[in-house]
Amino acid sequence: MGRRVVITGAGTVNPLAHDVAGTLAALAEGRCAIGPLDLPDLGRLAIRIGAQVRGWEVAGRFPAPEAALMDRATAFAVAAAEQAVAQAWLRLSGAEALRAGAILGTAGGGFATAEDGYRAVFAQGRDRVHPFTVPRLMHNAPVAHLSMRFGLKGPSFTVATACAASNHAIGLAAQAIRSGAADVMLAGGSEAMLTFGGIKAWEGLRVLSPDGCRPFCASRSGLVLGEGAAVFVLEAEDRARARGAPVLAEIAGFGMTADAGDIVLPSAEGAARAMRLALEDAGMAPGEVGYINAHGTATRANDRAEAAAIHAVFGAQAPAIAVSSTKSMHGHLIGAAGAVELLACLMALGEGVIAPTAGFRAADPDCALDVVPNRARRAEVAAALSNAFAFGGLNAVLALRRADGGG
Amino acid sequence: MNAAQTVCAVIAAKAGRDPAAIGPETRLDSLGLDSMALVEALFEIEEACGVVVPFNANRPGEARIDLATVGGIARGVERLLAERV
Numbered sequence: 001m002g003r004r005v006v007i008t009g010a011g012t013v014n015p016l017a018h019d020v021a022g023t024l025a026a027l028a029e030g031r032c033a034i035g036p037l038d039l040p041d042l043g044r045l046a047i048r049i050g051a052q053v054r055g056w057e058v059a060g061r062f063p064a065p066e067a068a069l070m071d072r073a074t075a076f077a078v079a080a081a082e083q084a085v086a087q088a089w090l091r092l093s094g095a096e097a098l099r100a101g102a103i104l105g106t107a108g109g110g111f112a113t114a115e116d117g118y119r120a121v122f123a124q125g126r127d128r129v130h131p132f133t134v135p136r137l138m139h140n141a142p143v144a145h146l147s148m149r150f151g152l153k154g155p156s157f158t159v160a161t162a163c164a165a166s167n168h169a170i171g172l173a174a175q176a177i178r179s180g181a182a183d184v185m186l187a188g189g190s191e192a193m194l195t196f197g198g199i200k201a202w203e204g205l206r207v208l209s210p211d212g213c214r215p216f217c218a219s220r221s222g223l224v225l226g227e228g229a230a231v232f233v234l235e236a237e238d239r240a241r242a243r244g245a246p247v248l249a250e251i252a253g254f255g256m257t258a259d260a261g262d263i264v265l266p267s268a269e270g271a272a273r274a275m276r277l278a279l280e281d282a283g284m285a286p287g288e289v290g291y292i293n294a295h296g297t298a299t300r301a302n303d304r305a306e307a308a309a310i311h312a313v314f315g316a317q318a319p320a321i322a323v324s325s326t327k328s329m330h331g332h333l334i335g336a337a338g339a340v341e342l343l344a345c346l347m348a349l350g351e352g353v354i355a356p357t358a359g360f361r362a363a364d365p366d367c368a369l370d371v372v373p374n375r376a377r378r379a380e381v382a383a384a385l386s387n388a389f390a391f392g393g394l395n396a397v398l399a400l401r402r403a404d405g406g407g
Numbered sequence: 408m409n410a411a412q413t414v415c416a417v418i419a420a421k422a423g424r425d426p427a428a429i430g431p432e433t434r435l436d437s438l439g440l441d442s443m444a445l446v447e448a449l450f451e452i453e454e455a456c457g458v459v460v461p462f463n464a465n466r467p468g469e470a471r472i473d474l475a476t477v478g479g480i481a482r483g484v485e486r487l488l489a490e491r492v
Contacts, residue, residue: 046459206446206464222465264443300465 002178004237004252006403007346008245009090011083013076014228014340015051015330019083023330023340024347027355028376032329034213034224041196047208050194051226051331069132070145071110072192076229076336077142078149081186085150088233088245092151092184099182101154102146103173104231105165105189107335108198109158110137115197142190146231154182163295165189166230166338167388167396171254173234183236188339190229199225205264207299213332214359215296215325216303216367223297226331230339247403249349252383253282259393265301266389271309274395275385279313282383282399286314289321290381291348293341294371295389296325296357297332306387307367322348322379324372328358338388338396348381349402410456410488411481417451418477431478445474452480458487 012019015033016026026033037050058067058075070078081102092100113136117129135141140158147156155176159168166189173187202208202225209222240247255277259270279286295306311318326344333340344355353376360373386398408416411431419426422438429438435445442464449460460483462470472486473479 204446204450206449206462208463209465210463220465222463298465 002180004250005174005177005234006237006240006250007232007248008235008240009084009086009088009233010230010248010343010346011080011087012228012230012340012343013053013056013079014230014333015053015226018056020343023343024351027326027329027344027347028353030329030356030358030374030376032358034331037194039194039196045196045199046203047199047210049210049212049224050199051224052194053228069135071113071136071141073106073108073110073190074136074142074145076192077104077188077190077231078145080188080190080229080231081146081150084186084231084233090184090233096183097151097153099154100152100184101156101176101182102143102152102186103155103157103159103169104143104146104187105159105161105169105335105339106139106142106191107160107162107165108191108193109139110141111193111198112195113137115195146186150186152186160335161394161396162390162392163332163334163337164388164390164394164396165335167386167398168256170232170251170338170342171256171396171398174251174254177234177236183239185234186231187234188229188231189336191334191336192227193334194225194227209298212359213298213328214361215294215298215328215357216307216364216369216371217360218362218364220298220300220303223299223327224331226333228330228333228340229336230343232339232342248346249403250401250405251398252401253278253280253284253399255281255397257395259395261393264391266305267393268305268308268312270393270395271306271387271389272312274397275309275313275387278385278397278399282401284383284399286317288383289385290379291345291354291384292321292323293344293384293386294323294325295387296327298325298327302389304366306389307369310369319368319370321370322354322372322377323369324355324357326355338386338398342386342398345384345386345400348384349400352378352380354379354381410484413455414452414481414484415477417448417455421448429477431476431481433477434475436475452484456484456488458484458491460484460487
């Protein structure tokens with residue numbers, strides 16, 4: 001067991017709000033940001049709902065020379081990281097910067113940039129694309145911008161494990177600190193795939209809902225795509241305490257597994273193993289867990305498998321654990337999902353408020369869980385899990401403890 | 408090729424079988440076709456026939472089409488074609 005790792009700053013831009021305070025308020029109210037999409041060529045899409053970040057344009061947020069180099073996914077990440085760094089009062093000396101890095105998750109990377117380029121050459125018949133197409137679309141662009149902006153010179157890279165990318169990124173960043181490879185890490189994820197082509201691609205799989213995201217509900221009809229980012233400052237606990245930084249929670253454990261099964265269908269066994277590994281890694285007894293932020297995509301397959309996995313891990317205690325999927329409010333942020341959902345865990349641990357599963361109508365016997373339907377709940381939560389299970393059967397679970405150690 | 412022949416041809420190709428060995432009563436699961444193969448087969452049938460089959464993998468019962476058999480899919484596509492006119 002290496003050093004303890006704590007979260008000292010958080011930032012976000014997501015469909016619920018453009019900052020953490022607004023996001024937590026929305027989660028506590030059970031407010032839903034899913035609605036009609038505002039996109040060009042909407043008439044050619046079969047699915048016309050999503051969770052968009054409204055009133056937030058890259059051009060208005062960054063000076064023109066910077067904006068020219070940023071896809072929306074990068075801009076979300078930079079804006080979220082600025083908030084996190086400000087909250088953590090992060091100042092790095094030249095030597096400290098060498099031991100500070102960034103790991104972010106994304107699935108689509110600069111999806112809109114690629115789409116704009118294709119549209120120019122294929123649809124519009126033009127012979128050239130924007131000169132910054134490559135630096136804007138590359139999956140490592142968001143991390144590179146964090147490194148440049150905050151002077152991070154240590155371990156920095158991007159993780160692309162679809163819906164589990166953020167949890168993998170945060171877990172790996174925590175491991176880097178634990179192992180001594182770094183002292184401070186920015187970690188999280190960003191996604192901006194709410195484009196015509198992004199939705200078209202998802203439509204093909206026939207798993208998107210036409211009418212809303214209702215995880216674990218008997219009436220669930222599929223997932224709803226979202227966009228945005230969340231970024232956290234992770235640091236070694238001794239460093240954070242020594243400088244008097246705010247400690248929001250401890251990242252106590254991390255479990256990652258692969259199903260070695262199906263490219264889209266999840267396995268309850270693989271999910272359960274990831275949860276068990278996270279608990280073991282944290283030295284956390286199942287009985288300590290008061291909240292699970294579920295992957296809860298509202299697909300038939302995920303919610304059944306996840307419920308079975310929770311029952312397998314927690315046994316007789318499973319029905320007593322509050323389990324909610326906040327995707328019901330902010331949609332599925334794919335590569336940014338785990339990062340934004342970590343905010344719900346921080347709210348449960350730090351403020352004793354458990355975010356609900358919104359839009360819930362009727363129980364599904366295959367998902368026999370306390371899903372905190374529709375209304376937030378007050379509860380003392382000393383420890384929480386955050387689940388993320390990706391297409392391809394790649395699973396990542398974070399185990400968190402309250403800042404005071406839950407004692 | 409009519410709709411029934413198109414459905415038969417697409418499903419036979421997907422399953423790697425001779426179309427002559429597949430009839431209206433043939434079940435997709437008996438051909439070893441799973442839900443992913445169904446999604447891909449429906450796409451090819453839609454492209455060939457010019458219809459959209461209202462199928463959401465999360466609500467399979469609401470497709471208003473018997474997706475279990477070759478004949479069921481063919482009848483559904485024929486009905487969609489008739490409704491289109």
